[in-house]
Amino acid sequence: MSKFFYGIEDLFVNYLFAPYDVFRFMENWWSSNLVNWVFAIIGFVAMVYWMKELKIFNDNGEEDKSISSHSYL
Template sequence: MKAFFNGIASLFVDFLFIPLDFLRSLELTSWFIANFINWIFMAICAAAMIYWILQLRDHKAKNEEYQDTTAHSFFK
């Protein structure tokens, strides 16, 4: 059983973390390039937020928003 867990540790440390080790060593020379993955995630989140806001504005302009406060029985 110990060999199984050592195999899993070897898989992650020796193979799957190689790109992250590269980014960690790259941070000493260029912080912006080392955090490129973070910049991509921030751009995706910003695009999703802009899309969501535009959709909300579109629904409000078409009066499709349902704002009845008696939608639930406990509001009566």
Template sequence: MKAFFEGIQSLFVDFLFLPHDALRKLELSTWFGANIINWILMGICAYYMVYWVKQLQLHKNNNEETQDTTAHSFLK
């Protein structure tokens, strides 16, 4: 049983955490380089939030938005 858990440890430490170790070493030389993934994800999220708000505004301008408070039976 001990070998099974050592195998799991080896899998994570030797293989699956290698990208994290590389980012940790990169942070010592450049902070922006180590956080490039975060910047990319924040940019993607910001783009889709703007897209979502534009779509909401488009539906509101076409009067397709239902704002009936009795849409749910528990609100009657």
């Protein structure tokens, strides 16, 4: 069973996370955290888009605002 877990370790450490080793040896903090900043920007844009869509449905009155959302409640 231990070989199974060592296999999972080998897959992640040596193959899937190998591109991140490039960022480990950079001197600049901004460039080494570029991936995190890209994900943060994508998440922020997605949140703004989602809030805009929710406002459109709220302004049209399409949202069900009843107290119980299910018939069995």
